[in-house]
Amino acid sequence: MALRKTDGSKLLMTVVCLVSACSSVPLSDLLDRASQGSDKLHALSTTLSQDLNSDFPPIGRLIMPRPAMCHTSSLQTPSDKEQALQVSESDLLSLARSLLQAWSDPLLVLSASANTLQHPAQSSISNKIQELQQHSKSLGDGLDVLSGKMGPAAQTISSLPFSGANDIGQDRISQLINFNFLLSCFRRDSHKIDSFLKVLRCRASQTEMC
DSSP: OGGGSOSHHHHHHHHHIIIIIOTTSOHHHHHHHHHHHHHHHHHHHHHHHHHHHTTOOHHHHHHSOOGGGSTTTTSOOOSSHHHHTTSOHHHHHHHHHHHHHTTHHHHHHHHHHHTTOOSTTHHHHHHHHHHHHHHHHHHHHHHHHHHHHHOHHHHOOOOOOOOOOSOOOSSHHHHHHHHHHHHHHHHHHHHHHHHHHHHHHHHHHOSSOO
């Protein structure tokens, strides 16, 4: 399947297919592709976290904001797979789309901040943030197609405005802490998105117990 290729061009080709030429593709196949895309998104955010943690000040772990302060924390989501299985397909897709859309502005902040981040792996982190933006946009386009197939409830998106500053700080410690906090929030949400889409894919396949 197309998304087993990890390079950006292959992902883009798949999204073009989703948006313009896949209206006749079975829903299960579209969900399979979207699930693979979300898996890539979460894996990339995990790699980014590992890069950042390779030179992260110990004090940063003590004073970094808690996950409850992520701007998406107000959205009520299933806490585990068992709870996700109790949520309708349309609502699960709506949750995934809401979370993904909520990261449009924060990813811009991460991208701009990565250019001046005082970290030995700054160049690699900056490149991966740009890749993260591309994959997020591609996945969003694919989920838009899916929502059109799944009805009005799936097209509902909860507003989760980002009120954080565009400047993550001037000194090195503040930069690293605020950057790491935003990235950790994204990693958490990308895991939720991936989990929701995998539940949807499993339900659509009708070939295994979810």
